[in-house]
Every structure is written in structure tokens, then in C-alpha cells.
Amino acid sequence: MIDIKLIRENPKKYHDGAIAKNLGVDIDKLLAVDKKLLAGKKQLQQIATEKNAIGKSIPKLSAEEKPEALAKLADLKSKEAASNEEVNALQPQYDDLMGKVPQPASPDVPYGEDDTENVKLRKWGTIREFDFTPKDHVELGLDLDIIDIERGVKLAGTRNYFLKGDGAMLHWAVLRFSMDFMIERGYTPMAVPLLMRDEAMRGTGYFPGSEEQTYQMERDGLNLVGTAEVPVTAYHSGELLKEDMLPIKSVAMSTCFRREAGAAGKDTRGLYRIHQFDKVEQVIIAKNSEEASIEYHKEILANSEGVMQAIGLPYQVVNVCTGDLGRGQVQKFDIEAWMPSRDSYGETHSASRFYDFQARRMNLRYKNSEKKNVFCHTLNNTVIASPRILIPILELNQNEDGSITIPQVLRKYLGGKELITKK
């Protein structure tokens, strides 16, 4: 949600911002509705003032004066009803339009249509050259009996899988390593509910817009989250925080559910695009400050790069272009890990900053030093998402005999094991 005052002051910025993001919103119409709505509300206010004045005088009036006053009131009431009807008709239009106005991207964001126009910022690590023909993670997993996609599909449909033995252990190892990594950096670990009310989905900006991507429990009016960002960011929604509580840095591990509607036929092989995965997510709730937001954005990106470097996965960081940004995001940096089987970098992390877009929607505020109530800023980033991250881990660490060398930092989570071999 954007502050209507800012839109009134600078409609062009929001109009152009929406176009850059490929998200159509009729700003002119919004302003027209806003103008009418405001006029209607002012009129209602004026009527109320008169009504209140007459109402207050009633007990003091004489018997002769009373009927006149009551007649006046009746007249005002009918006027009020008419204005009210107008306002009630306009309000939903206004709310609908307002809910769709995107947060304009930062000037640092490259202009572009879609993910093909994202701009590479930097690369880390060297891409391994194989002196044998490498297998992809599906083959490796099958041969080692640590990934079973066939039975996942048999029991749960396409894009489902089982992890077994060291596969399951490796999956948990990256998650636990990531949790430990973040906790050491001062982030508060959270275990969170995964079924969220619509309100939380709206507050974080997923609704309206991503209903198709969400598993909805219609009978209960709840939604399976696609990321722990939802419960963690909305944790303090509707609250007035104290300034000295900020920033609140949290890290949560959760299962994530995505319908992948509209992705039919895309990334169908292996563990890349699946309906259910586990993710460690970092969230920062911060003061309302652009500079601070930018700083924290760097911090959460650095955290994730730190994890990638510790595991030893080559990656690149991209500055996501306008057309590939979500409605609320000011700027987004993706980390993409090198995946031999795709012969390219594949997205594994996504670091976003929102300014007060989410906070406004969920009424998340704090009292600042001037005793004013202001909306917080929110940010989030993946720390690690598995099993997608197992793709580069397995493929890059495979040996000619089909075994996998476990990255050093993960070994302690597999009882010190160094190698995954065929049983």
C-alpha cells in the first residue's frame, strides 16, 4: 500500500513506476475516484457538524421550537443518506485501485521486461570443469538411492519427491547449518505456523495476486504459506512497537508450499521446481529510513552470500529488473547458483526490500523519538532453500565413481561423514 498523499503529490512517479513493473494500474482513475470520495466525505462531515449542533440544542428547546429543529434534522438526514450512498459506492473502487498501486522501483533498478534483462552484479567462485561426464542430480540421486521422484509422483502427483538416507540428511544439514549461521549473526530463530489467514497474506502483499500460486484451505479459510516470510513479517502486524525494539532480525525454517500454477511444462525435471520444499528465511523489521533499509538489504544479501561461500557453491548476484519485481518490492537481488545440469545459473535466493509497503498493509508501526507513529520498513531474503540447493551441491561435488563429497561445513550434521556412496 502506498500513501495516497504521495500519489496525489506525484502521480507521474506512480504511473511510470507501475508501467516499469508491467503492472497496470489506472492512476488517473484512482485520483478521480479519490477526488470524488474526498468531496463526499467532506460533505458528510459538514452535515454531521450541523446535525450534531442541532442535536445538542434539542433538550434546551421549547415545545414550539422543537418541531422545527426536528424537521431540519430530518432534512439533513436524507441529505446524509444520499452522500453516504455515494461514498459507499466509491470506497470499494478506491480500495481496489489503491491495493494495486505498486511500489515504484528504486532508481538503482535496471529497466527491463522480464528476468532475461536482470543485470549481473558479481560472480563468486570458479565453475568446476569435469574430466569425466558428470551426472545430473536426478541420476546421482537415483543411483545413490537418496532421491526418489517416481514414488513422490506416485503418491502426491507431479513435482513431488522423497529424499532418503543421506539425501534426507544432506537436506537437513543445509537447513541446520543455515540456521546456525544466522543465529550466530544475532538473528532470532522462529518456528512458525504455516497456515495463515487471508489477512496475513494480504498484509505481506501476496493477496491479491498470488491466490493461484497458493494452496488454499477453503473449508477453514486458511492458506498454506509459500514462505515463512508471511508469518514472520506479519508477526507484529497491527501492533505499535517501541522504537528501541528495532531492528527486529528473525530467521525461520519452514516448509513452503507452491501450486506452481501457470508453470506447467516448465522446469519439469528433478528437484528444481517442486510443490513443497523447506526454506530458511531471514526477515528484518526496521525503522522507517531509506538509508537503513539499503544497509539492511546489503546485510541480508551478505548473509546469504556467506552461506553460499561457506558451502563452496559458485554463484552470481543479479540486480533484478523492473519487469521482474513484485508489486511491493523496491529492489530485489537474486543469488543464482551454478547448476551443471542446467548449464547455467539458477535462482536460489531472493533478497527484497519493501520500505513501508508491507507495513502499511498490515498496520505495523512504531512510535518514533518525536512520538509520531510511523510505519516500519520490512526486508527479507532466503538463507537457503532445499532441496533446490541440493542440485548444485550434488552435481558439483560428484566424483567419477558416482559418490558425492560432502562439503566440509555440512559434515558435522551428517555425523562427520565425508562421502555419500552407494550402499
Added chain:
RNA sequence: GGAGAGGUGACCGAGUGGCUUAAGGUAACGGUUUGCUAAACCGUCGUAGUGAUACAAUCGCUACCGGGGGUUCGAAUCCCCCCCUCUCCGCCA
């Protein structure tokens, strides 16, 4: 699933038709006292919208006691619908 209770300001909690923005308390802020801390005492302390003035200070108006509607000259207070929370019983990881 059965039965009951309840949703009031940052928080707790009074308030059952009119001078109620809402008692009292906590927290916060300013001050007095004090060697320091604490305590005590005094004072300040709602949000949003809108208007006047210069976008500041300030002043005025309006709305807001879960949400929506109704009764009434007038509603936190009465009526209806919805949402949410809690308690007890049952079932159960």
C-alpha cells in the same frame, strides 16, 4: 463436536442512552527530591481524516470503544448479522 463468556486507548481495566476521548492503573516523557540507583511526589501523555494559517507551532471540525447494518434528536452503552478470542466438557497428536 456440545455448552458458556467476552472483544474498550501502547498495555491492564471501569463504564448500560446525552458535558465520555472515554474513570482508575501500568508503561512512556518532563520535573521536584536524592551522593548514585530505586522509591515517592507533581505535571504531560489517543489515532486518523479534514479545514484555517506559511507544508511549523497552534486552533477548529469529523470519525473511531472487533467489522457492518439498524433503533433514536442523540449509541461504547439497545437490536440484528458477521468476524475473532477465551473457558469448560468431549475427542485427540
